[in-house]
Amino acid sequence: MSNELQSPAPASTGNPRRRKALTALAAVVVLAGLGWGAYEWLVASHYESTDNAYVQGNVVQITPQTGGTVMAIYADDTDFVKAGQPLVQLDPADAKVALEQAEANLGQTVRQVRTLYANNASLASQVRLREADIGKAQAEVARAGDDLARRQSLVGNGAVSKEELNHAMTQLANAKSALAAAQAGVAGAREQLASNQAMTEGTSVQQHPSVLAAAAKVREAWLASQRAALPAPIDGYVAKRTVQVGQRVAAGAPLMSIIPLRQVWVDANFKEGQLRKIRLGQPVKLTADLYGKRVEYHGTVAGLGAGTGSAFALLPAQNATGNWIKVVQRVPVRVALDPNEIAGHPLRVGLSMDAEVDVSKQDGKTLADATRSAPVAQTQVYAAYDQGADAEVQRVIAANLGGRAPAQAPAAAAKVPAPIARTASAGH
Known part of the structure; x- marks a missing residue:
């Protein structure tokens, strides 16, 4: 009987299907990396986006120019008012x-x-x-x-x-x-x-x-009598009404606010590393959480803030301390919106927005170098007060010059809305 040892079988060369799968997976990873790199180079690098953006607008406070007792209130929160429309009536007896x-x-x-x-x-x-x-x-x-x-x-x-x-x-x-x-x-x-x-x-x-000195006193008293009625300086919506009927208010006390929702903008707070490519005039696409992705707003970069939010905080950070931790700062970027889009889909002050800036165009400036030629906001509501005062002065002078005083034309009665609240003695 032979003691010859039987030689072992040759080792298997591996599973070819597994090798193909690994090769395909590696190819997919490489292609995905190349695609992502190409997308980042050709597309993503041309945009800067943030979800730290909020709707802002003018909040016009209504404050009396003279003190008095509130007799009637003609507007309440959420009401829309036109410029010149009466808002609050003070007691005009003293004036x-x-x-x-x-x-x-x-x-x-x-x-x-x-x-x-x-x-x-x-x-x-x-x-x-x-x-x-x-x-x-x-x-x-x-x-x-x-x-x-x-x-x-x-x-x-x-x-x-x-x-x-x-x-x-x-x-x-x-x-x-x-x-x-x-x-x-x-x-x-x-x-x-x-x-x-x-x-x-x-x-x-x-x-x-x-x-002339006596006429100036008449104008002063006339203006005080006219200021007993507080008109709306601009068109907008009433908010933060705090005044109540019968309340004794002092000059300068805030009574309510008017917000012109057709003149809002967006402050997008970008990280400091995102600002190197942002320029004035670049187009911006925005979406609001209120409407979701189905409504898209289009705006332009109108200006960049002069400092970070922490620099203007009430209690600015003291970084010259031993326990210092670097925090990425943000700078507000103002985005002007299309008025037609705002009219179609109104916004509210303080709403959250997502902003995406197209930074492909680099021919703009980072800081404005031209002064503003027109006022930011303007009202003509109070201009008629002086005209009425001049007419009253001329009437009194003519009546005491020895001649016949000119007949005074009846003033056109302004359409006053029904007050939401009025004192019982408002008709005295």
């Missing part, structure tokens, strides 16, 4: 009394100034009268001098007594005294005339400083 006092003072001042102009003619007559007295006194001095000369020539032959001569000398002295008094009277009358003319020279009654 009305002050206006009447100012008008009475203006009328009295006009009449006093008219008296100054009338005194010019009276004082001029006094000057002429005093000048006539000088002529009369000069004639009396000449007569008394001739009488004295005749008597002095007759003293030597005894025709005139010494007593009569003394009497003639006394008459001459009295005549000279009367002449001096008449000359002093003329000087005094001329001084009075010059003093009165200095108060009226080069101006009219309407433009006299005293009349």
Whole structure:
């Protein structure tokens, strides 16, 4: 029996199917990496996005310019108001009394100034009268001098007594005294005339400083009476109403706010590393959590903030400490929205947004270098107050100038909405 050992079978060369699968997987990974790299180089690098973006807008506070008691409230939260529409009515009683006092003072001042102009003619007559007295006194001095000369020539032959001569000398002295008094009277009358003319020279009654000062008081009282009604300065929606009927409010106290939702924008807070390619004028695509992906807004980069949020915080970070941890900072980027898109899908202040900036165009600037030529916000609601004040001043002046006061045109009644709250004595 042979003890020959049986040789082992050759080792298996492996599973070819497994090798193919691994090769295919490696190829897929390589292709995916190449595709991702190509996408990152050709597409993703041209966009910067963030979900740290929020809708912002102007919050216009309604504050009274004068203090008073609230009589009526014409708008409440969520109401839409037009510019010029009344919002709050204060009690105008005190302002009305002050206006009447100012008008009475203006009328009295006009009449006093008219008296100054009338005194010019009276004082001029006094000057002429005093000048006539000088002529009369000069004639009396000449007569008394001739009488004295005749008597002095007759003293030597005894025709005139010494007593009569003394009497003639006394008459001459009295005549000279009367002449001096008449000359002093003329000087005094001329001084009075010059003093009165200095108060009226080069101006009219309407433009006299005293009349202008009294007219300024009337304008001040008129404005105070008009400011008892608080109008809406712009179109918008009412929010944060805190005023109540019967409340005594002070000048400058916030009563409510108006938010023009058609003039909103987005502040997108990008990381500092994302800012190197962001330029003014670049297009931005935005979506709001309110509407989801189905509604897309289009805007442009309008400006970059002058500092990070932490730099303007109420309590800024103190980084010069031992326990320092670096935190990536963010800078607000303002995005202007399309007004037509806002009208179609309104936004609210504070809503969350997703912003994606197309940074492929690098020809823009990072900081604006031109000053603004138009105001950011403007209202003409208060412009009519001065016109009404001027008309009231002219009416009072005309009524006290001695002529017939012009008829006052009836003011067009403004359409006032029904108040949401009114005091029981609001009609006093």
